[in-house]
Amino acid sequence: MTVTQSLVCTTRRMTMRPTLLNRSWLMLLLLAFVTAASACGGTAVEQDDTRPESERNAEPAPLNSKVYVTAQELQQFANEGATIIDARALEDYEAGHFPGAVHTDGGKAWKDDNGFLITDVVEAQQKVRDLGIDRDRKVVIYADARDSGAGRLFWTLEYFGHGEVYLYPNDYSALKGELAFEEQTDAPSIEEGDFVVAYRDSVLATRDEVEQAVNGDLEAILIDTRREGEFNGTEDRGDPRQGYIPGAVWYYYENVWDENNELRSKEALRTEFDEVGLLQENAVLLPYCQTGTRSATIYAVLRWLGVDNAQNYDGSWVEWSDSELPIEQPQNQ
Incomplete structure (x- = not known):
């Protein structure tokens, strides 16, 4: 190269x-x-930033420390005017959704043809505004428990500079059961929001930073959140090479839910993360997967656990494997 x-x-x-x-x-x-x-x-x-100077110079909002909300908190935020986003498949949304919720694909709708997050700031800002999202109004995202698109959208909006984004972590059926609301099948009319993209670079890991971590020039922990077959190189998803980034710790993203599809407790996850070496003081935590979608769930969980130096690697294995950078496979150790 x-x-x-x-x-x-x-x-x-x-x-x-x-x-x-x-x-x-x-x-x-x-x-x-x-x-x-x-x-x-x-x-x-990216295309030229043709936005007004006030928008080009905007700063990202401070991040909330809550991350996950209960069904009752979601309802409370909705009553207060929050934007509620349904990140499930469109056919599920159209079959019935939380009253007033808008819909967007949590992953693909925000990526380019190569699987990377869209880089055109004007396009990105308009996509957020088209959902009715404002700068100073809460956003709550729900899907089904193991739907990685919800976590991906959460990270995307935080990277774009929003500070009041929240996730409902459990199944939609659980949300409906707890709140007993009457579902809507029609999409609500949306008034365009006034959100301004102000990139929060501190939550995005670039390939250069990951390479620094591999070379020992950055104190960091790489977390591979893919399936075990992807990690050990036996599952081929069409990438140029199979394996994992050297030094990465494997932790499958779905492990944060229990057998009832409920998010496990902070105590349980903190203990488990600590046992497998994912929580080390002063280290930057860099989760990755195939295209930065599943890893965004781990980013959200780390934020929930109070980690303030987690960075999602957007390029992930698609980018890393398509290079001359080193890879590892368990059988080669």
Whole structure:
């Protein structure tokens, strides 16, 4: 891989300001990004940020520390005007949903063709606003317990700079059973929100940061949240190489729920995470999976446990395996 290709692959979001670069250097840089884009499978460069200056200079809101809510809290937030998002499959939503809930796919609707989070800030902001989301109004996401799209959407909105995003962690049937609401089948009319994207880079892990962790230049714990077959390289999902990122600890994301599809207690998860080496003081926690979707659930759980230095690796195995960076397989150890 050339230096130019490496630059494209590791730079996931870059805003170029003509005032800081002369025209000839800017044109050369743009040309390099365009010609090297196919080498790493990622988006070469985001479109120009044409938003007003006040929006371009916006800061992300402080993050809440609650993360997960009960059915009763979801109802309370809804009564107070929160945006409620149903992240299940569209056919499930149309068959019946929480009154007033809007729908979006928690994963694919927010990704490009390569599985990476969309990088066009204007497009991203409009997608959030189209859900009726405001800057200063709570958002609560529900799906079914093991639906990784809900966690992915939670992380996406936090990365975009929202600070009041919450998750209902259990099955939709449990929510309906606890609240005994009359389902709606029609989508509500949506008034466009005023949300402003202000990227929170502290919750996004780039390939460069993961490489630093592998090389020992960053104190971090890599958490592989895929199925065990994906981790050990016996399950082929069509990637160039199979295995895991060197040094990663395996912890399947679905293990955070019990046999009744209820989120396990903080005490149980904290104890288990500590036993397998996922909670180390001063270490950055970097969960990953195939395309940063399942790992977003572990990101949310870590936030719930009070970890303030968790970063979801958006590129995950799709990006890492499509490179010359080292991989490991248990049978090779």
